[in-house]
Amino acid sequence: MTQYKYLLQEKDMPTHWYNILADMKAPPPPYRHPGTLELLGPDDLKPVFPEALIAQEVSTERFIEIPDEVQDALKMWRPSPLYRASRWEKALDTPAKIYYKWEGVSPPGSHKPNTAVAQCYYAKQEGLEGFSTETGAGQWGSALSFATRLFGLKCKVFMVAVSFQQKPYRRIAMETWGGEVVPSPSSETNAGRAILAADPESPGSLGIAISEAVEYAVTHDGYKYSIGSVIGFVLLHQTVIGLEAMKQMEMAGDYPDIVIGCAGGGSNAAGLIYPFLKDKLTGDRQDLRAVFVESTASPSMTRGIYAYDWGDTAKMAPLIKMHTVGHTFIPAPVHAGGLRYHGMAPSICALLEQGEAEARAYHQNAVLGAAVSFAQAEGLIVAPETAHAVRAVYDEAMACKESGESKVILFNNSGHGHFDLGAYDAYHRQDLPDYELDEAAIQKALTELPKIPA
Amino acid sequence: MTQYKYLLQEKDMPTHWYNILADMKAPPPPYRHPGTLELLGPDDLKPVFPEALIAQEVSTERFIEIPDEVQDALKMWRPSPLYRASRWEKALDTPAKIYYKWEGVSPPGSHKPNTAVAQCYYAKQEGLEGFSTETGAGQWGSALSFATRLFGLKCKVFMVAVSFQQKPYRRIAMETWGGEVVPSPSSETNAGRAILAADPESPGSLGIAISEAVEYAVTHDGYKYSIGSVIGFVLLHQTVIGLEAMKQMEMAGDYPDIVIGCAGGGSNAAGLIYPFLKDKLTGDRQDLRAVFVESTASPSMTRGIYAYDWGDTAKMAPLIKMHTVGHTFIPAPVHAGGLRYHGMAPSICALLEQGEAEARAYHQNAVLGAAVSFAQAEGLIVAPETAHAVRAVYDEAMACKESGESKVILFNNSGHGHFDLGAYDAYHRQDLPDYELDEAAIQKALTELPKIPA
Numbered sequence: 001m002t003q004y005k006y007l008l009q010e011k012d013m014p015t016h017w018y019n020i021l022a023d024m025k026a027p028p029p030p031y032r033h034p035g036t037l038e039l040l041g042p043d044d045l046k047p048v049f050p051e052a053l054i055a056q057e058v059s060t061e062r063f064i065e066i067p068d069e070v071q072d073a074l075k076m077w078r079p080s081p082l083y084r085a086s087r088w089e090k091a092l093d094t095p096a097k098i099y100y101k102w103e104g105v106s107p108p109g110s111h112k113p114n115t116a117v118a119q120c121y122y123a124k125q126e127g128l129e130g131f132s133t134e135t136g137a138g139q140w141g142s143a144l145s146f147a148t149r150l151f152g153l154k155c156k157v158f159m160v161a162v163s164f165q166q167k168p169y170r171r172i173a174m175e176t177w178g179g180e181v182v183p184s185p186s187s188e189t190n191a192g193r194a195i196l197a198a199d200p201e202s203p204g205s206l207g208i209a210i211s212e213a214v215e216y217a218v219t220h221d222g223y224k225y226s227i228g229s230v231i232g233f234v235l236l237h238q239t240v241i242g243l244e245a246m247k248q249m250e251m252a253g254d255y256p257d258i259v260i261g262c263a264g265g266g267s268n269a270a271g272l273i274y275p276f277l278k279d280k281l282t283g284d285r286q287d288l289r290a291v292f293v294e295s296t297a298s299p300s301m302t303r304g305i306y307a308y309d310w311g312d313t314a315k316m317a318p319l320i321k322m323h324t325v326g327h328t329f330i331p332a333p334v335h336a337g338g339l340r341y342h343g344m345a346p347s348i349c350a351l352l353e354q355g356e357a358e359a360r361a362y363h364q365n366a367v368l369g370a371a372v373s374f375a376q377a378e379g380l381i382v383a384p385e386t387a388h389a390v391r392a393v394y395d396e397a398m399a400c401k402e403s404g405e406s407k408v409i410l411f412n413n414s415g416h417g418h419f420d421l422g423a424y425d426a427y428h429r430q431d432l433p434d435y436e437l438d439e440a441a442i443q444k445a446l447t448e449l450p451k452i453p454a
Numbered sequence: 455m456t457q458y459k460y461l462l463q464e465k466d467m468p469t470h471w472y473n474i475l476a477d478m479k480a481p482p483p484p485y486r487h488p489g490t491l492e493l494l495g496p497d498d499l500k501p502v503f504p505e506a507l508i509a510q511e512v513s514t515e516r517f518i519e520i521p522d523e524v525q526d527a528l529k530m531w532r533p534s535p536l537y538r539a540s541r542w543e544k545a546l547d548t549p550a551k552i553y554y555k556w557e558g559v560s561p562p563g564s565h566k567p568n569t570a571v572a573q574c575y576y577a578k579q580e581g582l583e584g585f586s587t588e589t590g591a592g593q594w595g596s597a598l599s600f601a602t603r604l605f606g607l608k609c610k611v612f613m614v615a616v617s618f619q620q621k622p623y624r625r626i627a628m629e630t631w632g633g634e635v636v637p638s639p640s641s642e643t644n645a646g647r648a649i650l651a652a653d654p655e656s657p658g659s660l661g662i663a664i665s666e667a668v669e670y671a672v673t674h675d676g677y678k679y680s681i682g683s684v685i686g687f688v689l690l691h692q693t694v695i696g697l698e699a700m701k702q703m704e705m706a707g708d709y710p711d712i713v714i715g716c717a718g719g720g721s722n723a724a725g726l727i728y729p730f731l732k733d734k735l736t737g738d739r740q741d742l743r744a745v746f747v748e749s750t751a752s753p754s755m756t757r758g759i760y761a762y763d764w765g766d767t768a769k770m771a772p773l774i775k776m777h778t779v780g781h782t783f784i785p786a787p788v789h790a791g792g793l794r795y796h797g798m799a800p801s802i803c804a805l806l807e808q809g810e811a812e813a814r815a816y817h818q819n820a821v822l823g824a825a826v827s828f829a830q831a832e833g834l835i836v837a838p839e840t841a842h843a844v845r846a847v848y849d850e851a852m853a854c855k856e857s858g859e860s861k862v863i864l865f866n867n868s869g870h871g872h873f874d875l876g877a878y879d880a881y882h883r884q885d886l887p888d889y890e891l892d893e894a895a896i897q898k899a900l901t902e903l904p905k906i907p908a
Contacts, residue, residue: 076833172878
């Protein structure tokens with residue numbers, strides 16, 4: 001009989017995170033100060049992030065130990081299953097062998113808590129009282145609310161006002177775990193009050209919410225700021241995905257030719273891909289293809305430029321050397337809200353520049369079509385973000401059908417779409433727009449990048 | 455370090471279902487015809503159910519083989535994990551040892567597909583074209599839509615109109631798997647047209663939807679009717695839960711003193727409990743307590759009487775000897791829609807009568823309070839139905855705290871609450887009513903039971 005799942009036991013979980021900086025040809029350039037544009041030192045980040053995380057950010061150690069308490073928290077849902085998508089292969093009539101790592105088994109339903117529990121552990125070690133953060137549709141806020149509760153920390157979530165009103169379910173989940181959720185702009189910060197003074201009905205934005213969360217952290221004793229993607233330590237924590245997957249692929253007796261993940265800030269894709277990319281960087285698997293998949297709504301990797309830009313729209317976050325469509329660019333309102341970030345994780349961008357990885361972008365109808373095909377064969381209804389990876393797998397599987405090759409494809413099924421079924425409904429009703437990219441808007445946004453002193 | 459989960463591999467899955475009829479002191483009395491009130495023979499059910507399922511309904515074989523293709527379908531999410539709720543034990547400060555079987559890992563999010571895939575297999579074997587069924591909030595319809603797609607069958611779902619309008623997410627999920635969902639009452643059946651003629655704005659009811667689904671099956675060539683609970687073969691198919699759990703409890707080195715499940719029609723509870731109850735019925739574990747937990751909104755086991763009653767409100771389904779509050783009784787609109795059935799699975803009722811099991815009922819605030827406590831410790835946000843089991847576990851754990859006993863408690867965590875977060879929101883806002891039982895209404899309903907000829 002067919003084997004569908006490759007399951008590890010808790011004792012088989014990785015004991016160390018993998019730090020790709022140790023194996024890259026060159027690390028990504030350092031962050032710069034958002035105001036002075038000068039290079040940032042570790043000390044500059046101390047008011048914002050726990051010190052242990054800042055140390056991880058600049059570490060070049062290849063393997064960094066996962067504390068026992070973090071492993072204990074990860075065990076609440078890890079190790080996650082690795083599936084062979086046999087039924088989907090059959091439906092597509094492809095000779096490709098498709099595998100996926102299923103991260104939707106975590107209580108908040110995605111890969112996000114992999115880093116949330118680690119960040120909370122270090123915050124607790126440092127004696128902090130709580131974390132503040134921002135959230136759009138609520139995926140990251142859910143993960144942090146869940147994790148703060150596990151470690152006895154408080155959680156203050158600034159949720160983009162329009163999502164707060166229109167998407168109550170993730171707010172309710174956050175509140176159930178004990179998080180305090182306020183619509184942003186709020187009257188609790190200077191940043192929020194300034195926006196409300198100008199427009200009491202402001203729908204908010206992720207940029208405003210980040211500003212509020214960071215201000216709240218630096219103005220409240222015992223609070224720091226927690227971040228859900230882009231930054232190096234977040235990607236580091238996500239490597240448990242790929243480290244588990246390597247063992248599971250070994251159980252399956254296969255090794256991937258192509259590893260694929262969707263990328264907004266890049267953390268779930270890097271989490272799966274980096275441990276495999278180690279084999280490419282260190283010489284054993286030079287043919288491995290690492291594919292990062294983004295939305296055409298915010299095509300930082302496929303249309304943006306590689307330059308320093310602010311990490312946030314409010315210019316409060318550090319400058320990051322990355323592929324960016326510009327911090328002032330406003331992406332079309334696609335359902336995959338998690339892919340609407342203007343930039344990308346700096347290590348991913350450096351790997352793209354170094355020719356070690358590739359990128360592609362899709363419109364949302366192509367993406368949802370592939371996700372429906374996947375759901376009908378494999379059962380799982382994935383998040384609209386994840387569906388971008390599913391589409392890339394579909395294309396690779398179809399290329400195999402064309403060429404007759406039996407390539408091994410592995411992708412990260414990063415989360416379920418239970419709170420995003422509206423995207424599927426729009427697709428079924430043929431009412432899902434494929435937004436044209438506003439080329440003039442990107443060109444304008446790219447003129448607003450910082451001018452770095454020589 | 456703590457072990458949280460006990461995980462089986464696919465090769466450890468049960469190869470046979472357990473049929474409790476083989477071990478009961480006496481089987482439940484046979485069904486009767488809804489019109490003549492006479493005893494029903496297997497042939498009477500053939501227009502409605504696949505023949506292999508009717509054979510299972512009356513079988514007294516102790517173990518019934520699970521066909522390979524059904525095992526293959528179950529492997530898409532099974533074996534499901536068994537958890538030790540260590541964090542909740544600690545939060546409750548109880549000496550009790552709490553375990554739970556987690557059925558929310560299936561693509562539709564509950565235990566329901568365990569029987570849906572089996573029913574679809576036998577339908578396909580019989581050469582049927584499709585299944586019709588009814589659904590309230592959509593949990594069962596989701597499971598059947600998912601399963602029919604796997605076996606290449608069509609699926610026609612009559613969804614209670616008010617849920618169709620107010621709860622679009624489960625409808626979208628059903629449609630994503632390829633199910634055809636129509637609001638009930640519909641214009642597609644005589645039953646539906648009659649209701650619409652009298653009230654074009656009818657909100658529908660589960661009783662009307664059942665009538666439409668059965669009529670659709672018997673009037674459409676190649677269609678039969680699929681049912682999600684109450685009936686013997688459904689409970690049989692659910693015993694994979696308990697059979698897996700027995701192996702996992704052995705891995706954990708424990709055996710339960712108390713096994714608990716929530717019960718609307720009774721299938722998830724029986725699925726976990728029956729394999730353990732075998733040990734009690736056959737002598738080894740006479741102290742085992744089997745606890746079925748219902749809602750005070752429809753207290754068939756704790757307030758109803760044990761008598762023949764129609765299986766549905768429309769008097770089209772067979773008469774079943776069961777604990778019932780009367781087929782005309784209308785339960786209060788509690789969030790746990792799956793527990794609003796007026797009767798209970800006949801084997802569960804016979805076991806209650808025979809003193810082999812016990813029942814209790816809870817109001818929804820008590821239930822949601824326990825579910826929030828569970829979510830904050832264990833992460834998982836359970837369905838409002840499942841929360842009834844969680845409350846019973848809470849009470850048993852607190853009794854252990856009082857007595858200092860370290861009992862082993864196992865319960866079925868039968869599904870997630872991702873589509874039912876409104877119940878949690880109402881609880882947080884202290885806006886969740888604890889409906890008083892309408893004693894006069896039950897007494898009146900109990901006068902409307904069939905008068906069985908002596």
